[in-house]
Amino acid sequence: MRRRSVIFSGLGLTLVAALGALFWRPKDLGENHDNYFSALNNLLKEKGPGRPVMMIDVDRMNHNIDQISNSVGPEKTYRIVVKSLPSMDLLKHIMKRANTNALMVFHQPFLNAIVDAFPEADILMGKPMPITAVATFYNTLTRSAAAASQQIQWLIDTPERLIQYQQLANKLGVTMRINCELDVGLHRGGLSTAQSLDAVLNIIDGDPEHLNFSGFMGYEPHLTGLKAKLESPSVQSVLSIYQAFIDQAKARGVDTEKLTLNGAGSHTLGIYENDNLMNDLSAGSGIVKPMDFDTFYMKGNYPALFIATPILKRYDELKLPGDPAIAKLLPLWNPNMQRLYYIYGGYWKAKIVSPAGVADPIYQSTNQSPITTSNSVDLQIDDYIFLRPTQSEHVMLQFGDILVVKGGEIIDNWPVFHQTG
Template sequence: MAAVDLAAFDHNTADLVRRAAGYPIRIATKSVRCRELIARALGAPGFVGLMCYSLDEALWLHAEGLSDDLLVAYPTADRAALRRLAADPAAAAAITIMVDSAEHLDLVDAAVGPDRAPVRVCLELDASWRPVPGAHLGTRRSPLHTAAQAGRFAEQIARRSGFRLVGLMAYEGQIAGLGDAPAGRPLRGAALRWVQRRSAAELAERRAAAVARVREVAELEFVNGGGTGSLERTAAEGVVTEIAAGSGLVGPTLFDAYRAFRPRPALFFALPVVHRPARRIATVFGGGYIASGAVGPDRRPTPHWPEELSLLDTEGAGEVQTPVTGAAARDLAIGDRVWFRHAKAGELAERFEQYQLVDPASATSRQAPTYRGEGRSFG
């Protein structure tokens, strides 16, 4: 089973708003993937709109009435979804898709034809840091890195019928998604903080220039930036109009490694003990929920309760079984539960059809389906 501590979730919701310093927060839905939790956060003051990870997802959430302000954070090649978007005037007015090249515009035209109401598009600016030629620190996303490149592409969009440029986005993954205080690695932490300070300074100047250049071409409705790990830095720039966040709502283990903030763990999963192979080892059923990204120990699930349990390095978390070891393992019986935390926020929803939403104040719980539980998968 998987469970959400609603008190911790609500605390994290309020803390994200505090850290955003008055800037509206757009919820990154891929970090939640449960409609009831998305709606709960969206109902809190300070949250405005959704950042979806697929056009099909955005169309579904709009049809369900969750929001009329949806940004698709990744370019789409889903021709069927594009045809549905173009055929639905309400959806076309509410959903903005991401583009960074003329090829994206060509694909839309090929999918839905040129005779249509304008498709809302957002230009993505690459936010990586390139301190010297050939060096690239950050996610591999848009080919648009400079203000001049962004301006030229904005002009291409303006010359094309059937498109309306309404936004600009830049996601600084090397800051927002990379903890600056990794446990037990002080030298790496110091190096990360050095990189992040300089990357943030460079990006602030470049983003401001790009926004100014694109605004010469189009009246932007929004400029989106940031993420859970960089709310304060992004808000301090002043050029953004909104900030994206999602992982901070549930506090996965990858976000334990920041100095400036610490979300409360709000999402857990429990697995039953099925073997007792040794006095200090208990083996639970399943558990191989490895997070995406560069493979390493930080992508493994972490035993949370009973306390002071750990995985075996020789076996790790497996598809059908996961041994845990430690003094507390001696007291675990067959059928007992071991609780874990996942490394990334939304990916756990792909493993469970529902979450138990636990309200500590009333000592009650109820079930809420995940995307998977509603028969939806947008991978």
């Protein structure tokens, strides 16, 4: 009896395990392109370049520009973040539609290009630059150093960096506009207490010929995942720190009404719609909404940026290097591994959004990346796969000219910036 009990117990455990395996077995998630991606697929097969491309849907992007402009409002300045939108034609389009000439720049070669292309733009640097990068900017200018200096607000985070900038300004005979980075809670650097502003203002006040105080920049992406409202303690903490610096500047006799008081980013812009402390709000990636920007205040924005790449090979069975038995077993367990495609390129900071139901990659390749689907997906060689970048900066620089689509047609190609001057 005891042996029979053990046998039946073992069979019971095996049955439970089998039922559990069936319960946890992946479902068939495969779907062909919907109407939107089918139209793009047909367009690219007919008129595309036959290689991986970065593409922008202008109709969707225009909606996003309007969303952001309306969120900033007419009483504040909308400042476009260039690193997230690295194309001169793209910037021109956004500046015109949003009616702004305010830009934020993070990279020295981009800064030289921007100063040449937009001599009327007001440029705030998004991070403190090494003094050698600042010197390189001036040494490679194609226009007057004095005129270019009037466009730029250089960001400084310490009195020591400011002294470096002062020495260069003296050497060049220019007046540098100085904006102070504030640590409002991110703890990535910047002035941390209102009292620390005094050392900076002492240097600026002592050399008005070469230094001019232009404002503050307080970046707060640590609020991103909080669904924070204006009245939230975390937001009020940011604003109270910012206000303390403004009060300190006023106490030093600074006319704060004339300062650039910059903050926010795409993730947090919506927090400040009913706040008047900061008069200058930044956003970049929200214009095209890559995947990392599927966040609380970006819900009303549309994905407008896609990587499209052709299918090079199709197999109606899974093929794997090594043991062929595994290739037979995996599709039995996961129906989303029944069909194998190889795409042109791959391994980008991006995720496939169409067709639906693509299984996790069996391996990654920057040359021919394999993807697997169920038999419910029926795409052919030369059809396109569509991915959403997880971010726009850097990724947008990997494909050459941006393919511009509007009203279901390719209307232009927009060159991207070069990484170096």
